[in-house]
Amino acid sequence: MITIKDVAQHAGVSVSTVSYVLSGKRPISRATSQRVRRSISKLGFHPNAGARALASSRTNVLALVVPLRTDLNLPVIMQFVSSIVTTARAHDYDVLLLTKESSADEVHRVIGSSMADAVIVMDVEARDPRIPALRELDVPVVLVGVPTDPDGLGCVDLDFTASGARTVAHLADLGHRSLALIGSPPAVYERETGYATRFLSGFTDCARQRGVTVHVHPCAPSYSALSACLDDLLRPELAVTGLVVHNEAVLADVVLELRRRDRRVPEDISVIALCPDAIAAAQPVPLTSIAIPAEEVGSIAVEMLMRGLAGEQPSEVRLLAPQLIDRGSTVTAPRTADRSTQTTPVSRSR
Numbered sequence: 095m096i097t098i099k100d101v102a103q104h105a106g107v108s109v110s111t112v113s114y115v116l117s118g119k120r121p122i123s124r125a126t127s128q129r130v131r132r133s134i135s136k137l138g139f140h141p142n143a144g145a146r147a148l149a150s151s152r153t154n155v156l157a158l159v160v161p162l163r164t165d166l167n168l169p170v171i172m173q174f175v176s177s178i179v180t181t182a183r184a185h186d187y188d189v190l191l192l193t194k195e196s197s198a199d200e201v202h203r204v205i206g207s208s209m210a211d212a213v214i215v216m217d218v219e220a221r222d223p224r225i226p227a228l229r230e231l232d233v234p235v236v237l238v239g240v241p242t243d244p245d246g247l248g249c250v251d252l253d254f255t256a257s258g259a260r261t262v263a264h265l266a267d268l269g270h271r272s273l274a275l276i277g278s279p280p281a282v283y284e285r286e287t288g289y290a291t292r293f294l295s296g297f298t299d300c301a302r303q304r305g306v307t308v309h310v311h312p313c314a315p316s317y318s319a320l321s322a323c324l325d326d327l328l329r330p331e332l333a334v335t336g337l338v339v340h341n342e343a344v345l346a347d348v349v350l351e352l353r354r355r356d357r358r359v360p361e362d363i364s365v366i367a368l369c370p371d372a373i374a375a376a377q378p379v380p381l382t383s384i385a386i387p388a389e390e391v392g393s394i395a396v397e398m399l400m401r402g403l404a405g406e407q408p409s410e411v412r413l414l415a416p417q418l419i420d421r422g423s424t425v426t427a428p429r430t431a432d433r434s435t436q437t438t439p440v441s442r443s444r
Contacts, residue, residue: 178395275337
């Protein structure tokens with residue numbers, strides 16, 4: 095299938111130039127416009143003609159970019175999607191869901207065909223390869239997540255750095271000196287996905303400041319991976335008394351697997367999770383947690399787009415402060431924990 099990127103390469107112009115020729119939203123020289131249209135004709139590219147005819151008016155559609163990778167936790171993602179759709183409908187907007195991993199080209203095609211008025215992008219990486227193409231769009235763009243360089247883009251997310259630090263501080267205040275983190279799947283860290291790397295940074299930085307030893311283990315979303323992870327993290331010589339879980343896919347099995355190993359929560363080991371409130375409360379032992387505020391983040395993302403469509407550029411970064419709810423799964427560290435040899439290194443198993 096011929097894409098807008100193919101047309102741009104054939105005509106020797108940028109994807110955004112093709113988009114502007116199709117939409118008429120920005121003046122393009124006659125010579126360039128003719129070259130682009132010749133390429134469109136020669137390649138047989140077929141944009142949405144009906145939408146293109148409406149280029150000067152609103153479609154009342156928002157494009158939502160959510161690459162559905164296998165390591166994403168779909169139930170949590172759908173909480174964000176539900177909030178975005180609900181808030182959009184309150185503004186008389188529909189939502190067009192784009193799920194391809196190479197979605198930057200797809201976004202250009204959608205915007206170039208005037209199928210959507212603005213864009214929300216999820217699963218943002220620290221150095222996200224989509225960012226340059228998103229900056230070329232002549233419509234408001236909001237990221238659910240924060241890249242290393244958010245300049246010119248609106249961003250909203252939980253403050254994952256502060257969240258990682260909050261879990262360590264909570265356990266350190268209870269006297270825990272050896273902590274373990276069951277982290278996100280390895281591929282999430284390899285992509286440098288923003289939420290995971292920021293949480294890890296806050297977690298390890300706070301541990302150094304508080305003189306706490308931490309052991310980090312990314313965990314694939316399977317029971318066998320969780321079992322292997324706990325085999326490594328619960329070795330006697332590590333003397334782990336506090337466990338932080340940043341992996342919703344394995345969270346349901348954590349308490350059960352600890353119980354199978356004769357580790358009671360919280361008497362033998364304290365557990366704190368980063369996850370939606372409903373998930374934390376529904377565990378065999380309700381878990382102390384920092385909430386992922388999917389409903390609030392989704393709503394703010396849409397409101398930022400609405401301001402952008404009203405002429406205000408939504409180039410701000412909104413980070414929501416972490417809210418910790420104590421459900422009793424974290425208590426004072428057991429007195430049997432050997433603290434005489436505690437140091438402050440950070441060990442990672444990947």
